[in-house]
Amino acid sequence: MAKKKTLIAIVGPTAVGKTAMAISLAQYFKTEIISADSRQFYREMTIGTAKPDSEELASAQHHFINSHSITQDYSAGDFEREALDKLDELFRQHDVVVMVGGSGLFVRALCEGLDDLPKAGDEVRERLNNEMAQLGLEQMKERLKIIDPAYYQIADIDNPQRVVRALEVFEATGKPMSFYHKKDLSKRPFDILTIGLNMERSRLYERINLRVERMMEMGLLEEVKSLVPFRSKPALLTVGYAELFDYLDGNISLEEAVERIQQNSRRYAKRQITWFKKYGNTLWFQPDETGTIIDFINAKLLDGDAMS
Numbered sequence: 001m002a003k004k005k006t007l008i009a010i011v012g013p014t015a016v017g018k019t020a021m022a023i024s025l026a027q028y029f030k031t032e033i034i035s036a037d038s039r040q041f042y043r044e045m046t047i048g049t050a051k052p053d054s055e056e057l058a059s060a061q062h063h064f065i066n067s068h069s070i071t072q073d074y075s076a077g078d079f080e081r082e083a084l085d086k087l088d089e090l091f092r093q094h095d096v097v098v099m100v101g102g103s104g105l106f107v108r109a110l111c112e113g114l115d116d117l118p119k120a121g122d123e124v125r126e127r128l129n130n131e132m133a134q135l136g137l138e139q140m141k142e143r144l145k146i147i148d149p150a151y152y153q154i155a156d157i158d159n160p161q162r163v164v165r166a167l168e169v170f171e172a173t174g175k176p177m178s179f180y181h182k183k184d185l186s187k188r189p190f191d192i193l194t195i196g197l198n199m200e201r202s203r204l205y206e207r208i209n210l211r212v213e214r215m216m217e218m219g220l221l222e223e224v225k226s227l228v229p230f231r232s233k234p235a236l237l238t239v240g241y242a243e244l245f246d247y248l249d250g251n252i253s254l255e256e257a258v259e260r261i262q263q264n265s266r267r268y269a270k271r272q273i274t275w276f277k278k279y280g281n282t283l284w285f286q287p288d289e290t291g292t293i294i295d296f297i298n299a300k301l302l303d304g305d306a307m308s
Contacts, residue, residue, distance in 0.1 A: 005091040005190040006301060009036075010100040011107055011276045012197035013269035015207045017287035019052050021197060022100035024290050025297070026060035031094040034083055035064045036101030036110060038159070039235050041079075044070045044227060047220045048240035050211065063090075070230050080109035091190065096301070104156050104275045111194075111280070113186030117165075120172035128164045128171075133232055137242070143167065148176035156275065158268045160242075161234035193300055195293055196282040198273060205266050212240075212262045220244065221254075239264040 008029075010022045026033050035041075039049040043066045051065060063086055068074050087110075090097045101107055108114070132140050140163050145152045147170050155177075156162050166177040198204075224244040227236055231245055240261050247257040276282055285293050 013272040032061040036106040038103035150178040160237035
Protein backbone atom coordinates (compact mmCIF):
# COMPACT_ATOMS: atom_id res chain seq x y z
CA MET A 1 0.00 0.00 0.00
CA ALA A 2 1.34 3.47 -0.86
CA LYS A 3 2.73 5.40 2.08
CA LYS A 4 0.52 8.26 3.27
CA LYS A 5 1.61 11.80 2.49
CA THR A 6 2.36 14.12 5.41
CA LEU A 7 1.44 17.74 6.10
CA ILE A 8 3.82 19.41 8.56
CA ALA A 9 1.95 22.26 10.26
CA ILE A 10 4.07 25.00 11.87
CA VAL A 11 2.00 26.98 14.37
CA GLY A 12 2.55 29.38 17.25
CA PRO A 13 2.29 33.04 18.25
CA THR A 14 3.03 36.05 16.12
CA ALA A 15 6.72 37.04 15.80
CA VAL A 16 8.01 33.72 17.16
CA GLY A 17 9.79 32.75 13.93
CA LYS A 18 7.30 30.51 12.08
CA THR A 19 8.22 31.82 8.62
CA ALA A 20 11.94 31.11 9.06
CA MET A 21 11.21 27.61 10.37
CA ALA A 22 8.81 26.83 7.53
CA ILE A 23 11.40 27.90 4.96
CA SER A 24 14.13 25.81 6.64
CA LEU A 25 11.88 22.75 6.61
CA ALA A 26 10.73 23.34 3.03
CA GLN A 27 14.35 23.57 1.89
CA TYR A 28 15.37 20.48 3.84
CA PHE A 29 12.48 18.36 2.55
CA LYS A 30 12.67 19.97 -0.92
CA THR A 31 9.00 20.89 -0.82
CA GLU A 32 6.59 23.87 -0.83
CA ILE A 33 4.72 25.97 1.72
CA ILE A 34 1.02 26.67 2.20
CA SER A 35 0.30 29.81 4.22
CA ALA A 36 -2.63 29.61 6.64
CA ASP A 37 -2.48 33.24 7.73
CA SER A 38 -5.88 34.92 7.48
CA ARG A 39 -4.46 38.29 6.37
CA GLN A 40 -1.47 37.41 4.17
CA PHE A 41 -3.82 36.36 1.36
CA TYR A 42 -4.47 40.02 0.60
CA ARG A 43 -2.12 41.75 -1.83
CA GLU A 44 -2.83 45.20 -0.40
CA MET A 45 -1.89 44.23 3.19
CA THR A 46 1.85 43.65 3.37
CA ILE A 47 3.68 45.50 6.12
CA GLY A 48 1.05 45.09 8.84
CA THR A 49 0.69 41.36 8.17
CA ALA A 50 4.44 40.61 8.45
CA LYS A 51 4.44 38.80 5.11
CA PRO A 52 7.61 36.98 4.08
CA ASP A 53 9.81 39.43 2.20
CA SER A 54 10.88 38.96 -1.42
CA GLU A 55 14.04 37.09 -0.42
CA GLU A 56 12.06 34.70 1.80
CA LEU A 57 9.41 34.16 -0.88
CA ALA A 58 12.19 33.35 -3.36
CA SER A 59 13.86 30.85 -1.02
CA ALA A 60 10.86 28.47 -1.01
CA GLN A 61 7.69 28.26 -3.08
CA HIS A 62 4.78 29.77 -1.11
CA HIS A 63 1.05 29.43 -1.80
CA PHE A 64 -1.84 31.62 -0.52
CA ILE A 65 0.28 34.74 -0.10
CA ASN A 66 -0.84 37.73 -2.23
CA SER A 67 -3.42 35.39 -3.74
CA HIS A 68 -6.46 37.63 -3.27
CA SER A 69 -7.52 41.27 -3.16
CA ILE A 70 -8.93 43.00 -0.09
CA THR A 71 -11.96 43.77 -2.29
CA GLN A 72 -12.82 40.05 -2.25
CA ASP A 73 -14.53 38.28 0.63
CA TYR A 74 -12.47 35.20 1.50
CA SER A 75 -13.60 32.87 4.27
CA ALA A 76 -11.99 29.98 6.12
CA GLY A 77 -14.36 27.71 4.19
CA ASP A 78 -13.07 29.12 0.89
CA PHE A 79 -9.52 28.50 2.09
CA GLU A 80 -10.35 24.93 3.12
CA ARG A 81 -11.61 24.08 -0.36
CA GLU A 82 -8.80 25.80 -2.25
CA ALA A 83 -6.02 24.61 0.06
CA LEU A 84 -7.19 20.97 -0.13
CA ASP A 85 -7.11 21.23 -3.94
CA LYS A 86 -3.62 22.72 -3.79
CA LEU A 87 -2.45 20.02 -1.37
CA ASP A 88 -3.77 17.32 -3.68
CA GLU A 89 -1.70 18.86 -6.47
CA LEU A 90 1.44 19.24 -4.33
CA PHE A 91 1.26 15.72 -2.92
CA ARG A 92 1.57 14.37 -6.46
CA GLN A 93 5.08 15.85 -6.49
CA HIS A 94 6.10 15.71 -2.81
CA ASP A 95 5.73 13.25 0.07
CA VAL A 96 5.80 16.14 2.55
CA VAL A 97 4.26 19.65 2.38
CA VAL A 98 4.72 22.41 4.97
CA MET A 99 1.86 24.57 6.22
CA VAL A 100 2.56 27.65 8.33
CA GLY A 101 0.24 30.06 10.13
CA GLY A 102 -0.95 31.55 13.36
CA SER A 103 -4.62 31.80 12.41
CA GLY A 104 -6.19 28.96 14.37
CA LEU A 105 -9.41 28.80 12.37
CA PHE A 106 -7.58 28.53 9.05
CA VAL A 107 -5.21 25.88 10.39
CA ARG A 108 -8.21 23.95 11.66
CA ALA A 109 -10.04 24.40 8.36
CA LEU A 110 -7.30 22.62 6.44
CA CYS A 111 -6.45 19.98 9.04
CA GLU A 112 -9.90 19.06 10.34
CA GLY A 113 -12.59 20.72 8.28
CA LEU A 114 -15.08 23.32 9.45
CA ASP A 115 -18.52 23.12 10.95
CA ASP A 116 -21.46 23.45 8.58
CA LEU A 117 -22.66 26.74 9.98
CA PRO A 118 -25.92 28.48 9.10
CA LYS A 119 -25.72 31.94 7.56
CA ALA A 120 -27.78 34.99 8.33
CA GLY A 121 -28.91 37.36 5.64
CA ASP A 122 -26.59 39.98 4.17
CA GLU A 123 -28.42 42.71 6.07
CA VAL A 124 -27.64 41.05 9.43
CA ARG A 125 -23.94 40.71 8.59
CA GLU A 126 -23.77 44.29 7.34
CA ARG A 127 -25.45 45.58 10.50
CA LEU A 128 -23.09 43.62 12.74
CA ASN A 129 -20.06 44.86 10.78
CA ASN A 130 -21.31 48.42 11.16
CA GLU A 131 -21.81 47.89 14.90
CA MET A 132 -18.27 46.52 15.12
CA ALA A 133 -16.93 49.64 13.40
CA GLN A 134 -18.98 51.99 15.60
CA LEU A 135 -18.88 50.26 18.99
CA GLY A 136 -15.46 48.65 18.76
CA LEU A 137 -14.21 45.13 19.29
CA GLU A 138 -14.32 45.16 23.10
CA GLN A 139 -18.07 45.84 23.30
CA MET A 140 -18.82 43.19 20.68
CA LYS A 141 -16.65 40.68 22.54
CA GLU A 142 -18.63 41.33 25.73
CA ARG A 143 -21.85 40.63 23.83
CA LEU A 144 -20.40 37.33 22.60
CA LYS A 145 -19.21 36.41 26.09
CA ILE A 146 -22.76 36.71 27.38
CA ILE A 147 -24.47 34.68 24.65
CA ASP A 148 -21.77 32.02 24.16
CA PRO A 149 -19.23 31.76 27.00
CA ALA A 150 -18.07 28.33 25.78
CA TYR A 151 -17.08 29.63 22.33
CA TYR A 152 -15.63 32.79 23.89
CA GLN A 153 -13.10 30.66 25.79
CA ILE A 154 -11.69 28.93 22.71
CA ALA A 155 -12.24 31.37 19.84
CA ASP A 156 -9.81 33.89 18.41
CA ILE A 157 -11.89 36.68 19.91
CA ASP A 158 -9.35 39.36 19.01
CA ASN A 159 -10.32 38.74 15.38
CA PRO A 160 -13.38 40.90 14.62
CA GLN A 161 -14.42 38.60 11.79
CA ARG A 162 -14.69 35.63 14.19
CA VAL A 163 -16.72 37.67 16.67
CA VAL A 164 -19.11 38.97 14.01
CA ARG A 165 -19.55 35.47 12.57
CA ALA A 166 -20.44 34.04 16.00
CA LEU A 167 -22.95 36.81 16.64
CA GLU A 168 -24.38 36.29 13.16
CA VAL A 169 -24.92 32.55 13.81
CA PHE A 170 -26.70 33.36 17.08
CA GLU A 171 -28.95 35.94 15.45
CA ALA A 172 -29.76 33.60 12.55
CA THR A 173 -30.63 30.55 14.66
CA GLY A 174 -31.02 31.55 18.31
CA LYS A 175 -28.33 28.99 19.10
CA PRO A 176 -24.70 29.79 20.03
CA MET A 177 -21.74 28.96 17.79
CA SER A 178 -20.60 26.29 20.27
CA PHE A 179 -23.80 24.35 19.57
CA TYR A 180 -22.65 23.76 16.00
CA HIS A 181 -19.10 22.64 16.69
CA LYS A 182 -18.36 19.32 15.03
CA LYS A 183 -18.13 16.26 17.19
CA ASP A 184 -16.59 14.23 14.35
CA LEU A 185 -13.66 15.78 12.52
CA SER A 186 -13.23 15.33 8.79
CA LYS A 187 -10.84 12.50 8.00
CA ARG A 188 -8.04 13.73 5.76
CA PRO A 189 -6.29 11.44 3.26
CA PHE A 190 -2.89 12.58 4.56
CA ASP A 191 -1.09 12.48 7.90
CA ILE A 192 -0.60 15.68 9.91
CA LEU A 193 2.33 16.50 12.17
CA THR A 194 1.83 19.76 14.11
CA ILE A 195 4.94 21.55 15.36
CA GLY A 196 4.38 24.46 17.77
CA LEU A 197 7.00 27.16 18.27
CA ASN A 198 7.20 29.12 21.50
CA MET A 199 9.74 30.95 23.63
CA GLU A 200 10.06 32.64 26.99
CA ARG A 201 7.24 35.18 27.26
CA SER A 202 9.34 38.31 27.94
CA ARG A 203 11.59 37.53 24.97
CA LEU A 204 8.57 37.02 22.70
CA TYR A 205 7.04 40.31 23.83
CA GLU A 206 10.31 42.10 23.13
CA ARG A 207 10.33 40.65 19.61
CA ILE A 208 6.73 41.79 19.10
CA ASN A 209 7.51 45.35 20.24
CA LEU A 210 10.55 45.54 17.94
CA ARG A 211 8.57 44.13 15.02
CA VAL A 212 5.92 46.86 15.40
CA GLU A 213 8.65 49.52 15.47
CA ARG A 214 10.13 48.07 12.27
CA MET A 215 6.70 48.03 10.63
CA MET A 216 6.32 51.73 11.33
CA GLU A 217 9.78 52.41 9.90
CA MET A 218 8.87 50.40 6.79
CA GLY A 219 5.80 52.59 6.16
CA LEU A 220 2.86 50.93 7.89
CA LEU A 221 1.10 54.27 8.32
CA GLU A 222 1.24 54.92 4.56
CA GLU A 223 -0.07 51.41 3.92
CA VAL A 224 -3.00 52.06 6.25
CA LYS A 225 -3.75 55.40 4.55
CA SER A 226 -3.93 53.59 1.20
CA LEU A 227 -6.53 51.21 2.66
CA VAL A 228 -8.93 53.84 4.06
CA PRO A 229 -11.52 53.16 1.29
CA PHE A 230 -11.72 49.53 2.46
CA ARG A 231 -11.55 50.11 6.21
CA SER A 232 -14.89 48.39 6.89
CA LYS A 233 -13.56 45.09 5.55
CA PRO A 234 -13.19 42.58 8.43
CA ALA A 235 -9.50 41.97 7.66
CA LEU A 236 -8.82 45.66 8.32
CA LEU A 237 -10.55 45.70 11.70
CA THR A 238 -7.56 43.80 13.08
CA VAL A 239 -4.40 44.63 15.03
CA GLY A 240 -2.04 47.03 13.29
CA TYR A 241 -4.74 48.56 11.13
CA ALA A 242 -7.60 49.41 13.52
CA GLU A 243 -5.28 51.40 15.82
CA LEU A 244 -3.89 53.52 12.97
CA PHE A 245 -7.38 54.18 11.64
CA ASP A 246 -8.13 55.52 15.13
CA TYR A 247 -5.11 57.81 14.79
CA LEU A 248 -6.20 58.99 11.33
CA ASP A 249 -9.66 59.74 12.78
CA GLY A 250 -7.99 62.01 15.36
CA ASN A 251 -9.02 59.85 18.32
CA ILE A 252 -5.50 59.07 19.57
CA SER A 253 -1.94 60.24 18.99
CA LEU A 254 0.44 58.35 16.72
CA GLU A 255 2.56 57.39 19.71
CA GLU A 256 -0.50 55.98 21.47
CA ALA A 257 -1.53 54.10 18.33
CA VAL A 258 1.88 52.40 18.14
CA GLU A 259 1.73 51.50 21.83
CA ARG A 260 -1.74 50.01 21.32
CA ILE A 261 -0.55 47.95 18.35
CA GLN A 262 2.23 46.55 20.52
CA GLN A 263 -0.13 45.86 23.42
CA ASN A 264 -2.81 44.27 21.24
CA SER A 265 -0.20 42.19 19.40
CA ARG A 266 1.08 40.87 22.74
CA ARG A 267 -2.48 40.02 23.79
CA TYR A 268 -3.08 38.27 20.47
CA ALA A 269 0.13 36.24 20.90
CA LYS A 270 -1.02 35.12 24.33
CA ARG A 271 -4.35 33.96 22.92
CA GLN A 272 -2.61 32.15 20.05
CA ILE A 273 -0.47 30.20 22.52
CA THR A 274 -3.54 29.29 24.57
CA TRP A 275 -5.44 28.18 21.46
CA PHE A 276 -2.66 26.02 20.01
CA LYS A 277 -1.89 24.43 23.37
CA LYS A 278 -5.47 23.16 23.40
CA TYR A 279 -5.38 22.23 19.73
CA GLY A 280 -4.83 18.69 18.51
CA ASN A 281 -1.53 16.96 19.16
CA THR A 282 0.89 19.88 18.91
CA LEU A 283 4.52 19.13 19.80
CA TRP A 284 6.33 22.20 21.16
CA PHE A 285 9.86 23.42 20.42
CA GLN A 286 11.98 26.57 20.63
CA PRO A 287 12.34 28.38 17.27
CA ASP A 288 16.13 27.86 17.28
CA GLU A 289 15.80 24.06 17.52
CA THR A 290 15.72 23.49 13.75
CA GLY A 291 18.00 20.45 13.86
CA THR A 292 16.05 18.86 16.70
CA ILE A 293 12.77 19.46 14.86
CA ILE A 294 14.12 17.92 11.63
CA ASP A 295 15.35 14.86 13.55
CA PHE A 296 11.96 14.57 15.27
CA ILE A 297 10.05 14.81 11.98
CA ASN A 298 12.32 12.28 10.29
CA ALA A 299 11.78 9.83 13.14
CA LYS A 300 8.01 10.28 12.92
CA LEU A 301 8.05 9.85 9.13
CA LEU A 302 10.14 6.70 9.48
CA ASP A 303 7.77 5.27 12.05
CA GLY A 304 4.70 6.35 10.13
CA ASP A 305 3.66 7.94 13.42
CA ALA A 306 2.34 11.32 12.27
CA MET A 307 -1.20 12.11 13.40
CA SER A 308 -3.78 11.37 10.74
